[in-house]
Amino acid sequence: KKTNNYKVLYLGHTLPQTHPVHKGILEFKKSLEKKSNGTLKVKIFPDGQLGSERETLELLQIGSVAATKVSAAILSNFVPEYNVLGIPYLFRNKVHQFSVLEGAIGKSILEKGSKFWLRGLCYYDAGSRSFYTSKKAIRTPEDLNGLKIRVQNNQMAINMVNSMGGAATPLAYGELYAAIQQGVVDGAENNPPSFVSSNHYEISKYYTLDEHSSVPDVLLIGTKYWNKLSKQERIWVQEAADESAQAEKIFWKESVDQSLKTIKDWGVEVIIPEKSLFAEKSKNVVINFVKKFPEMGKLVKEIKNN
Amino acid sequence: MSIEIISIIVLFVSFFVLLLIKVPVAYSIGISTTLSLLLNIDKLPGLTTIAQRMTTGIDSFALLAIPFFVLAGEIMKQGGIANRLINFAKSLVASLPGGLAYVNVLASMLFGAISGSAVAAASAIGSIMTDRMEKEGYPRALSASINITSSTTGLLIPPSNILIVYALASGGTASVAALFIAGYLPGILLGFAIMGYIAFIAISKGYARGKRSTLLEVWIYFRKAFFSLLLLVVVVGGIVAGVFTATEASVIAVLYAAILSLIYGDMKMKDFPKILLISGKTTSVVMFLICTSMAMSWLFSFEGIPEMISTFLLESLNNKFAIFLAINIILLIVGTFMDMTPAVLIFTPIFLPVVTTLGMDPVHFGIVIVLNLCIGICTPPVGTLLFVGSGVANVSVTKVIRSLLPFLAIMLGVLMLISFIPEISMFLPRIFGL
Amino acid sequence: MNKYEVTFNKVNKILEWFIIIIFGLLVLDVLFQVFSRYLLGTSFTWTEEFARFSLIWMTIIGAAYLNAKREHLSMDFLYQKLSLTNKRKASIVIEIFIFLFALIVMVIGGINLVYTTLHLDQLSGTLRIPLGYVYAVLPFSGFLIISFSVYHISKIYSNKNIC
Ligand code: NA
Ligand code: NA
Numbered sequence A: 001k002k003t004n005n006y007k008v009l010y011l012g013h014t015l016p017q018t019h020p021v022h023k024g025i026l027e028f029k030k031s032l033e034k035k036s037n038g039t040l041k042v043k044i045f046p047d048g049q050l051g052s053e054r055e056t057l058e059l060l061q062i063g064s065v066a067a068t069k070v071s072a073a074i075l076s077n078f079v080p081e082y083n084v085l086g087i088p089y090l091f092r093n094k095v096h097q098f099s100v101l102e103g104a105i106g107k108s109i110l111e112k113g114s115k116f117w118l119r120g121l122c123y124y125d126a127g128s129r130s131f132y133t134s135k136k137a138i139r140t141p142e143d144l145n146g147l148k149i150r151v152q153n154n155q156m157a158i159n160m161v162n163s164m165g166g167a168a169t170p171l172a173y174g175e176l177y178a179a180i181q182q183g184v185v186d187g188a189e190n191n192p193p194s195f196v197s198s199n200h201y202e203i204s205k206y207y208t209l210d211e212h213s214s215v216p217d218v219l220l221i222g223t224k225y226w227n228k229l230s231k232q233e234r235i236w237v238q239e240a241a242d243e244s245a246q247a248e249k250i251f252w253k254e255s256v257d258q259s260l261k262t263i264k265d266w267g268v269e270v271i272i273p274e275k276s277l278f279a280e281k282s283k284n285v286v287i288n289f290v291k292k293f294p295e296m297g298k299l300v301k302e303i304k305n306n
Numbered sequence B: 001m002s003i004e005i006i007s008i009i010v011l012f013v014s015f016f017v018l019l020l021i022k023v024p025v026a027y028s029i030g031i032s033t034t035l036s037l038l039l040n041i042d043k044l045p046g047l048t049t050i051a052q053r054m055t056t057g058i059d060s061f062a063l064l065a066i067p068f069f070v071l072a073g074e075i076m077k078q079g080g081i082a083n084r085l086i087n088f089a090k091s092l093v094a095s096l097p098g099g100l101a102y103v104n105v106l107a108s109m110l111f112g113a114i115s116g117s118a119v120a121a122a123s124a125i126g127s128i129m130t131d132r133m134e135k136e137g138y139p140r141a142l143s144a145s146i147n148i149t150s151s152t153t154g155l156l157i158p159p160s161n162i163l164i165v166y167a168l169a170s171g172g173t174a175s176v177a178a179l180f181i182a183g184y185l186p187g188i189l190l191g192f193a194i195m196g197y198i199a200f201i202a203i204s205k206g207y208a209r210g211k212r213s214t215l216l217e218v219w220i221y222f223r224k225a226f227f228s229l230l231l232l233v234v235v236v237g238g239i240v241a242g243v244f245t246a247t248e249a250s251v252i253a254v255l256y257a258a259i260l261s262l263i264y265g266d267m268k269m270k271d272f273p274k275i276l277l278i279s280g281k282t283t284s285v286v287m288f289l290i291c292t293s294m295a296m297s298w299l300f301s302f303e304g305i306p307e308m309i310s311t312f313l314l315e316s317l318n319n320k321f322a323i324f325l326a327i328n329i330i331l332l333i334v335g336t337f338m339d340m341t342p343a344v345l346i347f348t349p350i351f352l353p354v355v356t357t358l359g360m361d362p363v364h365f366g367i368v369i370v371l372n373l374c375i376g377i378c379t380p381p382v383g384t385l386l387f388v389g390s391g392v393a394n395v396s397v398t399k400v401i402r403s404l405l406p407f408l409a410i411m412l413g414v415l416m417l418i419s420f421i422p423e424i425s426m427f428l429p430r431i432f433g434l
Numbered sequence C: 001m002n003k004y005e006v007t008f009n010k011v012n013k014i015l016e017w018f019i020i021i022i023f024g025l026l027v028l029d030v031l032f033q034v035f036s037r038y039l040l041g042t043s044f045t046w047t048e049e050f051a052r053f054s055l056i057w058m059t060i061i062g063a064a065y066l067n068a069k070r071e072h073l074s075m076d077f078l079y080q081k082l083s084l085t086n087k088r089k090a091s092i093v094i095e096i097f098i099f100l101f102a103l104i105v106m107v108i109g110g111i112n113l114v115y116t117t118l119h120l121d122q123l124s125g126t127l128r129i130p131l132g133y134v135y136a137v138l139p140f141s142g143f144l145i146i147s148f149s150v151y152h153i154s155k156i157y158s159n160k161n162i163c
Helices: A020-035 A053-062 A080-086 A092-101 A102-117 A153-161 A174-180 A193-198 A233-264 A275-281 A283-292 A292-305 B003-020 B027-040 B042-054 B062-078 B081-093 B098-115 B118-135 B138-152 B161-169 B175-206 B215-242 B246-262 B269-302 B305-318 B320-337 B338-357 B364-378 B384-393 B397-420 B423-432 C003-040 C047-071 C084-119 C131-135 C137-158
Strands: A005-013 A040-045 A067-071 A118-124 A129-133 A150-151 A166-168 A187-190 A204-215 A217-221 A269-270
Touching: A005 A020, A020 A040, A020 A150, A020 A217, A020 A233, A040 A129, A053 A067, A053 A118, A053 A217, A053 C084, A080 A102, A080 A153, A080 A292, A080 B215, A092 A283, A102 A118, A102 A292, A118 A233, A118 B118, A150 A153, A150 A174, A153 A204, A153 A269, A153 A283, A166 B003, A174 A187, A174 B003, A174 B175, A187 B397, A193 C047, A204 A275, A204 B215, A217 C137, A233 A269, A269 C084, A275 A283, A283 A292, B003 B027, B027 B042, B027 B269, B027 C084, B042 B081, B042 B269, B042 C047, B042 C084, B042 C131, B042 C137, B062 B081, B062 B098, B062 B118, B062 B161, B062 B269, B062 B384, B062 C003, B062 C047, B081 B098, B081 B215, B081 B246, B098 B118, B098 B138, B098 B175, B098 B215, B118 B384, B138 B384, B138 B397, B161 B175, B161 B364, B175 B215, B175 B246, B175 B305, B175 B364, B175 B397, B175 B423, B246 C003, B269 B338, B269 C003, B269 C047, B305 B338, B320 B338, B320 B364, B320 B397, B338 B364, B364 B397, B364 B423, B397 B423, C003 C047, C003 C137, C047 C131, C047 C137, C084 C131, C131 C137
Parallel strands: A005 A040, A005 A067, A150 A166, A150 A187, A204 A269
Antiparallel strands: A067 A217, A118 A217, A129 A187, A129 A204
16 A cells, blocks of 8 residues: 555564564564665554454455465465475474575475465574473373374374374364363474463473474565565565564574473473484375375475485 | 544444444444445455455354354243243242242343343243233333343353353453353342342332242252253353363253253254254344454454554553543443444454453453443344343333333443452352363 | 245245255254264364354355345334335335445455455365355355345335335
């Protein structure tokens, strides 16, 4: 929308304002407004004010919202290539993860979105997801047997938990706190900052750092909005995004350290298991995925060999 | 004038004009939202956004509890459960001066409690009680007033559809289980306050006492109502004990009520399609209101109205009590012209951040906003419960309003107690650790 | 009854059965979800999505049915005081407003929404059905509402005694 002598970039996301990724997005705003000398203003709507992740992506396609930040897991329902990033134990470690994401492979996945009117700008570190349980500790994959674990409504996540022996239970995030507390589910999985910001640590006894998946967050801009920007403006937007991604990694690390401290201080037992045992159990998920989507096999191989 | 201000004026003026000329409430909300949004966003994206918000606004598993509790209530209404509750209530309180008036309150409370909807309670109990009370000399308008106001207790006593809507609007900061438990004491308190006022008029007007029931009779009527009352234990107990989520509990309520009605023999299998249709219609009225309200709520967020109001409240009234009072007054005004569901959906995101900043628990605020809007559904010009209650009692709305005024004053008093004494709401959730 | 009335009644009957069937399926679906978790110890991933999408369809088709019956919640505070002639005029104005909203938002906005989501291949999380099919209820219902409004207006025009 053009008002007087500046353009406004409306950006909606679902995180609370204390979240490290929100702080990263604030860096994007600061940097873009500075680069453009105030001719591009960013208005951020946190807390899901403009809708859920799926709904906001649609609003980008529709053209009423300019930009958003979503998890790559949700994005995979729009742009199939992002499915690959949800594969369990895809990355060897954080260095490997970001050399892939910030290298040619990552850029090519971001590009793929343009076909679906969702142009990827950069990846934000969203850490690794691990299990937390309220009654029974998970020390080996066998401990998962029969446990009802809440997962996101996403096929890859469901298959992964089932293959490790748990009973994947997709449940709305809003119902989860009560569901854990009352024992409708035995546990769930998430990264440390979300484990804390959702207050689920208050009602969990164990946090098992098996780090089964490292799905990043993605900052996106709608191509409808992007196409209206001048060449110079596009450069500013991309540069601001890249700078914010570097800043966010630092915020993320601080937040993980802080969160783990909060979790331990509360009395949750943090378990460091033998990750390879979990990775072994989830191998079939990857094999089945590649069987089902042969065209993704190449991408998986490229990432693993990177 | 800035574009934001103009679009807010357009929104409110068009909304009121449309309401006044009897455009359905859901459409009035939708049309005024459209007019206002088109001032902000390009035409096609704007229209498409409203279409999307209308659909995704009801894309929630939690909202499924609404059709299910409506259906359970309808089955209970048709299945002879209302009569059993009235007889049980009668055996308990009919021997007091003004006995039938208490029966009306207690039966409306019990029915409202098990059905989750005040309108279901008012129509099920009101249609039976008004005639019975008239025979003993109670004016019909008075019976209607008692029936209407005591039916609102069912919105606080769980299960309650509106508390589910609030949980959704709070973005998950208040759980349905906690809200349900929190509603008990305020709902019962409201019922007792209404009974207190009845005691006052019954004695001053010399209304008749009914005959005293023996303990054996109480036992007999209790046994006949037992399985209807047990539904409460199954549903709320199931949620609190973690057997199922609130939505799942609502479908258990349907199953339970259906089996009970079939066993009582007041209903047959072939009655179900008709009951599904009636409940489907009732559901659509509420849910379509949610559709357009969600679009309006989105527009408010997009224009930064929640932020504006919260900044205004926090900066201009820097006193906690003054802010709570101001919010209550605004909600009372909103309640006069807006139905409960859209009001909760539109105003929760606006006020919740303000009150939580001031240290109020989201669960407590849920009880306050619901009780406040309970007054609203009893008042003209938009007062669903008032219209339904007057309708089933067969009295003109104007007559009912006159005898309703003291009852509204009672509700207002209870609202103040609930607003400023958090313990009334928060005591039980704390005990249950919710 | 003229042929328009016959069609109108037929459409209503179909809508009634649609509401009954989808509501019945909703009850069975969620019951199945609860019992499968307790008796079979497994959760099926599709029950939740099926329930959510059915609720959307039932609500928005139900809204069209309410338009046919003119049973949406409205406030007749002022309306009650009007003379029959003015009530007739007001009823026509109301139907025109409903017509315009259904046309502009539900049909035009809705078709664009369906087009966008189908064109861009968005699939639902577990059932893997195109989201466009879910949204299609909006233009479909919008079209019904438009037809009902035209029907009501023509009825009011042709009969001086109804409003
Ligand atoms: Na209730
Ligand atoms: Na009112």
